[in-house]
Amino acid sequence: MNELPFDQVRTLLAVVDEGTFDAAAAALHVTPSAVSQRIKMLEQRTGRVLLMRTKPVRPTESGQVVVRFARQLASLERDMQMELGIAADSGPARLPIAVNADSLATWFLPALTRVPQNPPICFDLHREDEAHTAALLREGRVMAAVTSSAEPVAGCTVRPLGLARYLPVASPQFAARHLSAGPLERCLPGAPVIVFDRRDELQDRFVRSLTSDGSGAGRLRHYVPTSEGFCDAVAAGLGWGLVPEPQAEPLLRSGALTELLPGRRVDVPLYWQQWKLDVPALALVAATIASAAAESLHNQD
Amino acid sequence: MNELPFDQVRTLLAVVDEGTFDAAAAALHVTPSAVSQRIKMLEQRTGRVLLMRTKPVRPTESGQVVVRFARQLASLERDMQMELGIAADSGPARLPIAVNADSLATWFLPALTRVPQNPPICFDLHREDEAHTAALLREGRVMAAVTSSAEPVAGCTVRPLGLARYLPVASPQFAARHLSAGPLERCLPGAPVIVFDRRDELQDRFVRSLTSDGSGAGRLRHYVPTSEGFCDAVAAGLGWGLVPEPQAEPLLRSGALTELLPGRRVDVPLYWQQWKLDVPALALVAATIASAAAESLHNQD
Incomplete structure (x- = not known):
């Protein structure tokens, strides 16, 4: 080379x-x-x-x-x-980073504000999209990524950040209308569901974990491809869905959401992938993100 | 054909x-x-x-x-x-619609919940990205789009929905630190700014409307490509930015944000583009969206 x-x-x-x-x-x-x-x-x-x-x-x-x-x-x-x-x-150092939507909507931005801005570092955030993030890293369009993919991209290192926790929830009105006629494993496959995009398998996997016939979530599915829009759509009663714990908790407290299976959680491991390259600004951000993730996410074990 | x-x-x-x-x-x-x-x-x-x-x-x-x-x-x-x-x-009728991020974060989802669900209609939302939305409509991957582009895509009709209003804001701490040393037109070009993505020209246009030399916003720019992340980044003090009125107002009331030029607003016209095709579910959604937009957005004149 x-x-x-x-x-x-x-x-x-x-x-x-x-x-x-x-x-x-x-x-x-x-x-x-x-x-x-x-x-x-x-x-x-x-x-x-x-x-x-x-x-x-x-x-x-x-x-x-x-x-x-x-x-x-x-x-x-x-x-x-x-x-x-x-x-x-x-100009100032520019750090392009891909971040999955739920992290961007919850713990990631508060973490970024902790990065010392002297000398200034400009963040160039990209919404992670698993289909493209590997290509973004491979091409070097982003220097790092917060991703749910543990598979290292060529030329990158991977380290675990912790577990993002999701709660199966719906609005109380939705639960009364669609989920009260029988046991959850019978009602859920027929009820409208909110799904992030075509690659989002969380809801299907959750239904499969309940049912014995291996069927996933129902056909009445609304695709809402933003993290906050997803949560809003569930709270508005368009469907049930798995909502990140930090977004679900205040809505559970206020009564806008209700748990489908009280106490049941779904954990998704998150990873930090970055170039194998000794750039000082990148090292600073990586360390800050890792310590913020340790506080905000759940432990791997 | x-x-x-x-x-x-x-x-x-x-x-x-x-x-x-x-x-x-x-x-x-x-x-x-x-x-x-x-x-x-x-x-x-x-x-x-x-x-x-x-x-x-x-x-x-x-x-x-x-x-x-x-x-x-x-x-x-x-x-x-x-x-x-x-x-x-x-299966049920499936309506693929592209929506710009700020609409999705503010008035669009409440509007969708008003669409009668009998027979059920499944919404398949795409985040609008002006570079791709025209292609999505042209290929027929989406049937309709909420977009800031007035240019009709071949085979589509366009109708105005109203004006989305933006407020130039920052956190009070940010304003005190970066914008208090002189008149705004002198301070703003050097201050860190939040920008949605490479196509977002709102901040540059706003600075240009203030300065006489035609320069845009500064080089210290953080790209945050989600609507809520954008607002969160401004509130966290990473930079100033133009925030949609419905997101800015509660934060102005609580004191988390302050206006850069009290009373100054920037209006962006929004349009509904859809296939020239008589699909009943599409007509129902188009009418519901148009009436919700008339309530939530500002008048064109």
């Missing part, structure tokens, strides 16, 4: 970030044919196709590896210049 | 939804070569390339038009079977 000419690597990054060869040429102040030439040479040198010539241009799997390398290179270069006091006017 | 053989149109839809020719073949219970053959014939008949052979397969601009037609066809067919009482066990 060290043998790759940096101008070619930087050109690849510019093409991926700008989306087209022409836009990359404009950003780099070179001609489009120079951009095209550099990419061709880089592909010859690596022996791999690095870019899909779509609109916008997208890196191939091999291309993602080189793009991550390019971003890490830029980050290290910036740190070195800062330390040497020769940094160009490149 | 009426001349296109329906089996070929349905096959195109299956390929787009399943992502590969093989998966589409499995879903349709035919061989992959039959799928490939039908797509080729459809492309010959329309005289257009309909699919990009990427992984997953994606429709071209022309392909999107045919895909939308296929979805509308399926929706009409379903309605007809329901009316004739010959519907297969296809």
